Amino acid sequence: MNPLQQKIYDRFVRYVAVDTTSDPTSHVTPTTPSQISFAHTLAQEMRTIGFTDVEVDEYGFVTGLIPANTDKKAPVIGLFAHMDTVCDYNGKDIRPCLHANYDGGIITINAEKKMFLSPETDHNLKLCVGDDIVTADGNSLLAADDKIGIATIMTLAEHLLAHPEIKHGPVKAAFTIDEETGTGIAYLDVEKFGADFAYTIDGATLGEIDCGNFNADTVTIDIIGKTCHPGSAKGFMANPVRIAADIVSSWPEDKLPETTEGEEGFVLFKDVEGALDHAVVKGIVREHDLGKFEQFKKMLEALVEEKRRKYPAAKIDITFKKQYRNMRDILKERPQAMELLEMALKENNVPYRLTQARGGTDGAQMTLRGLPTPNIFAGYENPHGPYEWLSLGWVEKAFHTLESILKNAVK
Numbered sequence: 001m002n003p004l005q006q007k008i009y010d011r012f013v014r015y016v017a018v019d020t021t022s023d024p025t026s027h028v029t030p031t032t033p034s035q036i037s038f039a040h041t042l043a044q045e046m047r048t049i050g051f052t053d054v055e056v057d058e059y060g061f062v063t064g065l066i067p068a069n070t071d072k073k074a075p076v077i078g079l080f081a082h083m084d085t086v087c088d089y090n091g092k093d094i095r096p097c098l099h100a101n102y103d104g105g106i107i108t109i110n111a112e113k114k115m116f117l118s119p120e121t122d123h124n125l126k127l128c129v130g131d132d133i134v135t136a137d138g139n140s141l142l143a144a145d146d147k148i149g150i151a152t153i154m155t156l157a158e159h160l161l162a163h164p165e166i167k168h169g170p171v172k173a174a175f176t177i178d179e180e181t182g183t184g185i186a187y188l189d190v191e192k193f194g195a196d197f198a199y200t201i202d203g204a205t206l207g208e209i210d211c212g213n214f215n216a217d218t219v220t221i222d223i224i225g226k227t228c229h230p231g232s233a234k235g236f237m238a239n240p241v242r243i244a245a246d247i248v249s250s251w252p253e254d255k256l257p258e259t260t261e262g263e264e265g266f267v268l269f270k271d272v273e274g275a276l277d278h279a280v281v282k283g284i285v286r287e288h289d290l291g292k293f294e295q296f297k298k299m300l301e302a303l304v305e306e307k308r309r310k311y312p313a314a315k316i317d318i319t320f321k322k323q324y325r326n327m328r329d330i331l332k333e334r335p336q337a338m339e340l341l342e343m344a345l346k347e348n349n350v351p352y353r354l355t356q357a358r359g360g361t362d363g364a365q366m367t368l369r370g371l372p373t374p375n376i377f378a379g380y381e382n383p384h385g386p387y388e389w390l391s392l393g394w395v396e397k398a399f400h401t402l403e404s405i406l407k408n409a410v411k
């Protein structure tokens with residue numbers, strides 16, 4: 001491990017020792033108080049490193065500034081990582097295990113539980129021969145998602161402040177709450193944050209760049225039936241239970257989450273509730289391309305119209321509610337974030353792929369609120385479970401990519 005990787009790793013070990021699991025069932029912000037106390041710990045460290053304007057706001061967002069060290073023109077660049085970890089698997093008592101100088105073979109996570117990583121199933125391990133790999137011990141998450149992002153940003157800040165010869169514009173860092181529950185970022189005051197554009201350091205594999213995401217709406221189909229005694233129902237009854245089932249099974253099978261991947265969209269029917277008088281079908285519509293997205297919604301409307309004709313005694317309504325939109329178009333309109341990123345990736349010989357996330361990201365939400373924010377790889381794999389691992393070689397690449405962006409942004 002070189003000294004830079006060591007610094008990042010030491011921070012990482014300190015950060016994962018704190019349990020900051022978020023809670024999707026909570027109705028307060030942040031969803032767990034541990035995020036607030038972790039925020040104050042990070043704020044203290046930021047002040048020690050030399051950040052100015054360090055602040056923890058009422059929701060637990062930590063922000064700080066590394067002032068520009070040049071008079072030349074440069075945009076204000078934001079760097080984001082999230083503090084919470086997912087509740088799907090244990091996030092307490094995390095014990096990182098270092099597998100130094102990976103030899104390309106099988107990595108034992110926990111021999112007793114027969115938990116291993118193999119390059120046969122985890123193909124990206126083949127790219128990491130010679131790297132230091134980190135896993136948990138089989139009893140918890142590793143929480144590299146996203147504490148390695150925090151460790152990278154913090155170490156980059158320390159590096160910049162220790163090397164005034166590296167010229168850069170204003171850099172704003174933010175450590176954020178409740179990313180895994182999807183509920184935190186809406187509370188960030190984007191205007192006050194005051195960056196021209198930003199990056200979340202929360203992607204997985206080396207070179208993975210998320211610069212797009214789904215367009216997303218919810219759909220609700222409301223069915224009011226016509227009920228009577230079943231013995232005399234012929235030609236009279238309209239049964240919402242059966243109509244709901246008919247609607248769900250009439251949607252094309254090749255446009256479902258379980259049959260699509262990559263840039264293919266889908267409709268997920270996620271909830272059906274009903275009885276003889278009334279039924280409600282709830283779902284979500286997801287598609288990267290806005291034109292196809294609108295087409296999906298028209299298809300659903302047409303499907304409902306068809307069922308209205310089939311069941312004239314029933315009353316069927318369909319409504320859509322906007323959730324979020326693809327950030328891709330905004331990133332194209334304001335291209336500086338992506339231009340600097342691609343230049344930095346090339347400069348550091350990082351083979352990269354521009355991908356469309358099959359979900360929403362914090363960056364997408366911020367982009368739609370006026371702060372263009374693509375997502376950069378942080379260097380981990382298999383997040384949200386006990387097989388999570390990271391490569392310190394990849395993490396170092398993320399570090400140098402960010403450093404190049406900040407340097408190249410100075411005109």
Ligand SMILES: [Zn+2]
Nearest residue numbers: 145146179202
């Ligand atoms: Zn994450």
